[in-house]
Amino acid sequence: MTRVIGDISVSLDGFVTGPDPGPDNGLGNGGEALHTWAFSDDPDDRRVLSEATARSGTVILGRRLFDVVDGPNGWDEETGYGAGEVGKPAFVVVTSSRPESVRLTDLDWTFVTTGLPDAVTTARERAEAASAAAGQDLDVVLMGGGTTIGTALEAGLLDALTLHLAPVVLGAGTPLFTGGSQRTLVQRSVIPTSTVTHVTYDVP
Template sequence: MTRIVADISVSLDGFVTGPDPGPVGGLGTGGDALHTWAFSDDPEDRRVLSEATARSGAVVLGRHLFDLVDGPNGWNDTVGYGAREVGKPAFVVVTSSPPESVRLTDLDWTFVTTGLPDAVTAARGRAEAASADSGKDLDVVLMGGGATVGSALDAGLADVLTLHLAPVVLGSGTPLFTGAVPRTLVQRRVTPTSTATHLTYDVLR
C-alpha cells in the first residue's frame, strides 16, 4: 500500500532551518547541523536513510526547496535525494509558476500549479505505478520544506510523520509547526543514533 510520508529533519526547538535561510545557505545559519545524520557513517543512520530512499516511489517538494536543490549549489552526481544514496524517484513540485528551465535534467520532474492536494494526488499515481513496476510497496515522501510538510499535516494529507530530531537548538529559523491543526499521533519507532533521534509516527485522521 502506498503511504504518504512526511519526512523532515528538525531541531530540538522545532526549526527546520536556522536563521536567515536563502538561495546560497538554504538551511540558514547553523542549519547544516540538522542534516548531519544524513551524511553520518553511523550504521543506524545509514540504515534509516537507505530504507527511506528505497521506499520512495515519488517525492513532493515546494518551489523554494526545488530552487535550492536545482540551483548551482544544489544536488549533483554525488549528493542528491537520499544524500549519498542518490535515489531517483519521480519528483513533484508544488509551485504557482513552473521554472523556465531545469538544471537536473536527468531527474523526473512534474510541476503542479493547482495546490498541494493535487500534487499529492499526482505523486500517489506515480508511486503506485512505480510500485507495480517494481513489485514492492513504495511511498510518497513529502520532503519539504517546512511549509509544505506543515501544510500537508494541517490538511490531513499525511499518513506517517517521520522526524529526524537533531541535537541542536537553533534559537530561530523556519518553524515546522505554526498554529498547527491538532493531530493525534501514534508512536511506531524510535531509533537513537550518535547524530539524531529518528521518530516515526502514524498520523490519525
Template structure:
C-alpha cells in the same frame, strides 16, 4: 503519505536567513549531519527511506534550493549513493523556465498541494508496479509544505530526524493549525539524531 524532515530541538527545519544560496540558513547544515554519518543506524534509516520512495513531493522554495547552483549534484541530494532516484513533484504557482538537474524526473503542479499529492500517488503506483514492491509518497519539505499537508489531513506518517541542536531561529516546522494526535511507531537514537516515526491520526 509520509512526511519526512529533519528538525532541531527547538522546532526549526532551517537556521536563520535561509535562501537559494544558503538553503538551510545559518547553522542549519547541522540538521542533516545524520545523513552523512557512518553510523550504521543512520545509514539504515537513510537507505530504508530512499528505498520506500516511489515519488517525492516538495515545495517551490525547496526546489529552488536543491536545483540552485549550490544544490544537489551527482554525489549529494535525495537518494544519492542509494538505489534509484524517485520521481519528484513540485508544488508551485509557476513552473521554472529551466531546470539545472535535468537528469531527475520533475513534475511541476500549479493547482495546489492536494493535486500534487494525487499526482505523486499515481507516480508511486507506477513505480510500485514497475519494481514489484509497494512504494510510498514521501513529502520531504520544506517546513511550510509539511505543515500545510498536516493541516489538510494528507499525512499518514510523520518521520522526524531530531538533531541535537538548538538553532534559536529559522523556519519553524509547526506554526499552529489543527491539533493532530500521533501514535509512536519507532524510535532510533544515534549520536547525530533521534529518528522518530509516528502514525498521524
C-alpha cells in the same frame, strides 16, 4: 500499499532551517547541523536513510526547496536525494508557476500549479505505477520544506510523519509548525543514534 509520509530533519526548538535561509544558503545559518545524520557513518543512520530512500516511489517538495536544490549550489551526485543509495525517484514540485528552466535535467520533474492536494494525487499515482513496475510497495515522501509538510499534516494528507530530531538549538529559522489544529499522533518507532533521534508517527 502506497503511503504518504512527511520526512524532515528538525532542531530541538522546532526549526527546519537556521536563520536567514535563501537560494544560496538553503539551510540557513547553522542549519547544516540538522543533516549531519545523513552523512554519518553510524550504521543505524545509514540503515534509516537506505530504507527510506529505497521505499521512495515519488518525492514531493515545495517551490522554495526546489529553487535551493536546483540552484547552482544545490544537489549534485554527492548530495542529491538518497545519493549513493538507490535509483532516482520521480519528483513533484508544488508551485504557483513553472520555472523557466531546470538545471537538474537528469531528474524526473513534474510541476503542479493547482495546489498541494493535487500534487499528492499526482505523486500517489506515480508511486503506485512505480510500485507495480518494481513489484513492491513504494511511498510518496514529502521531503519539505517545513510549510509543505505542515500544510499536508493540517489538511489530513499524511499517513505518517518521520522526524529526524537533531541535538541542536538554532534559536530562529523556518519553523516546522506555525499553528493549526490540535492533533495527537501515534508513535510507531524511535531510533536513537550517535547523531540524531529518528522518530516516526502514524497520523490517524
